[in-house]
Amino acid sequence: xxxxxxxxxxVLAAQRHAWELGMTTCAAQFGVACWPWLRIAGxxxxxxxxxRLAAEAAGRLDxxxxxxxxxxxxxxxxxxxxxEDALGVLVRAMEVAERHDDDWSRATALxxxxxxxxALGHVEKALADLHTALNIDKQRLVTAxxxxxxxxxxxxxxxxxxxxxxxxxxRIGDGTEALxxxxxxxxxxxxxxxxxxxxxxxxxLLRGCALTAAGRPGDAVEALRTAEELVDPATGxxxxxxxxxxxxxxxxxxxxxxQAEVEHRAAVEHRAAVDLYRVAGRDDLAGQLQQRLH
Numbered sequence: 001x002x003x004x005x006x007x008x009x010x011v012l013a014a015q016r017h018a019w020e021l022g023m024t025t026c027a028a029q030f031g032v033a034c035w036p037w038l039r040i041a042g043x044x045x046x047x048x049x050x051x052r053l054a055a056e057a058a059g060r061l062d063x064x065x066x067x068x069x070x071x072x073x074x075x076x077x078x079x080x081x082x083x084e085d086a087l088g089v090l091v092r093a094m095e096v097a098e099r100h101d102d103d104w105s106r107a108t109a110l111x112x113x114x115x116x117x118x119a120l121g122h123v124e125k126a127l128a129d130l131h132t133a134l135n136i137d138k139q140r141l142v143t144a145x146x147x148x149x150x151x152x153x154x155x156x157x158x159x160x161x162x163x164x165x166x167x168x169x170x171r172i173g174d175g176t177e178a179l180x181x182x183x184x185x186x187x188x189x190x191x192x193x194x195x196x197x198x199x200x201x202x203x204x205l206l207r208g209c210a211l212t213a214a215g216r217p218g219d220a221v222e223a224l225r226t227a228e229e230l231v232d233p234a235t236g237x238x239x240x241x242x243x244x245x246x247x248x249x250x251x252x253x254x255x256x257x258x259q260a261e262v263e264h265r266a267a268v269e270h271r272a273a274v275d276l277y278r279v280a281g282r283d284d285l286a287g288q289l290q291q292r293l294h
Contacts, residue, residue, distance in 0.1 A: 012034070012046060012049070012050060014030070015027055015030035015034070015050060015053060015054075016053070018030065024057045024060055024061055025057070025061065027053055027054065027057040028054050028057035028058040028061065028063065028065055028066075028069065029054075030050060030053075030054060031050055031051050031053070031054025031055070031057075031058075031065075031069050031072060032054070032065075032068075034047070034050045035047070035050075035051070035072055038050065044076050044079040044080050045080070047072070047076040047079075048073060048076040048077065048080065051069055051072040051073040051076055052073055054069040054072070055069035055070045055072075055073055055092075059096075064096065064097075064100040064102055064105060066092075066093075066096045067093045067094075067096035067097040067100070067102065067105035067106075067108070067109060068093075068105055068108060070089050070090065070092045070093035070096065070109070071090065071093045071105075071108045071109050071112045073086075073089045074086035074087075074089040074090045074093065074109075074112045074113070074116065075112050075115070077089065078112070078115050078116055078119060081119070083115070083116035083117075083119040083120050084116075084120065086112070086113075086115075086116040087113065087116045087117075090109050090112060090113045090116065093105070093108075093109040093112070094106065094109050094110075094113075097109055103136045103139065103140055104140065106133075106136060107133040107136040107137055107140075108133075110129045110130070110132055110133040110136075111129070111130065111133045111159065111162065113129050114126040114127075114129040114130045114133070114162060114166070115162075117129065118165075118166050118169060121169075121171055123166055123169045123171045123172050126166050126169075127163065127166050127167075130159060130162050130163045130166060131163070133159055134156065134159045134160070134163070137152055137155050137156050137159055138151075138156065140152055140155075142155075151191075153188045153189065153191045153192035153195070154188070154189060154192045154195050154196070154199060156184075156185075156188040157184075157185045157186070157188035157189035157192070157195070157199060157203065158185075158199065160181045160182070160184040160185035160188060161181070161182070161185045161199075161202060161203055161206055163181040164178045164179075164181035164182040164185060164206045164207075164210060165178075165206065167181060167210075168206075168209055168210065168213060173213060174213075175210050175211070175212070175213025175214030175215065176214050178206070178209070178210035178213060178214075179207065179210035179211060179213075179214050181210075182203060182206045182207035182210050183207065185203040185206070186200070186203045186204070186207065189203055197230055197232075198232075198239075200230060201227050201230040201231060201236075201239060202227075202239075204223050204224070204226045204227035204230065205223075205224065205227040205239065205242060205243060205246070207223045207227075208220045208221075208223035208224035208227060208243075208246055208247075208250070209246055211223055211250075212246065212249060212250045212253065217250040217251070217253040217254050218250075218254060220246070220250040221247060221250050221251065221254070224243050224246055224247045224250065225247075227239070227243050228240070228243050228247075231243070237270045237271075238270075240266075240267075240270040241267045241268075241270035241271050242267075244263045244264070244266040244267035244270060245263070245264065245267040247260075247263040248260045248261070248262075248263035248264035248267065251263060
C-alpha cells in the first residue's frame with residue numbers, strides 16, 4: 001500500500017498512455033490491477049477514472065470483462081454518493097453480462113445495483129437484487145486455492161451480510177430477518193477454509209446489530225464481544241469504533257448506563273485513530289478509516 005501511495009500517479013498515467021498508444025487490452029487490465037489499491041486508499045475519483053477507461057477498452061474488445069469494469073465504475077460512483085449515476089452505468093454492466101450469459105458478472109452487477117438502491121432508500125428493490133444474486137451464487141462453482149471445485153461460501157456469506165445490512169435499513173428495521181441473514185452469513189463463512197478473518201468479524205458485528213434491533217441486547221453484547229476479539233489492533237480502528245458504538249447502544253438498553261458511556265467514549269477515541277494514522281505516515285489507512293466513519 002505504501003508503494004502504491006508513492007507510485008500510484010505514475011501507474012494511472014501509464015494506463016492513459018497505454019490507451020493513447022492503442023494498447024486496448026493493457027488499458028483494460030489496468031482496471032483489475034488498480035482496483036484493490038485505489039479502493040483501500042479511498043481514492044474514489046481516481047478509481048472512477050481508471051475503471052471508466054478500463055470499461056471503454058474492454059467494450060471496444062467486446063469482452064466480458066466490460067461488465068465487471070462497468071460494475072466497478074458503479075461501485076466508485078456509489079462511494080462518491082452518486083447512486084443514481086451508478087444505476088445508469090449498471091444497465092450497461094447487465095447488458096454485457098446477459099450478452100455473454102455470465103452468471104458471475106450478472107451477480108456482481110446485481111450486488112452493486114443493490115447498494116445503489118439501498119443508498120436511495122429503495123430497500124425492496126435492493127433486497128430483490130440481493131436475493132437474485134444469492135440464488136445465482138448458490139448455483140456457481142469456483143476453483144479453491146488447492147485446485148478443487150467448490151461452492152463459493154465466502155461469496156455467499158458476503159451476500160447474506162449485504163441482505164442483513166439492508167434489513168437493518170431504517171425504512172425496514174427488521175431485526176429478526178437481519179439476524180436470520182447474519183446467521184446464514186456466519187454459517188457460509190465457517191464452511192470456507194480459506195475465509196478471511198475480517199469477513200467473520202463483520203458477520204459477528206452485523207449479528208450484534210441485528211440482535212439489538214430484534215430486542216435482544218444481552219445476546220447482542222455477547223456477539224459484539226466475539227467480534228471485538230477478532231479485531232486486528234494494528235489496523236482495525238474502524239471496526240473497534242463500530243463495535244464500541246453498538247456495544248454502548250446495547251448496554252444502554254440493558255440499563256447499564258455507566259458501562260454504555262464507557263463504550264461510547266471508546267468509540268470516539270478509536271475514531272481519533274484517523275489523526276494517529278496520518279502522524280504515523282499511514283495516509284492509506286487514515287483515508288480508508290475516514291471514508292468509513294463519514
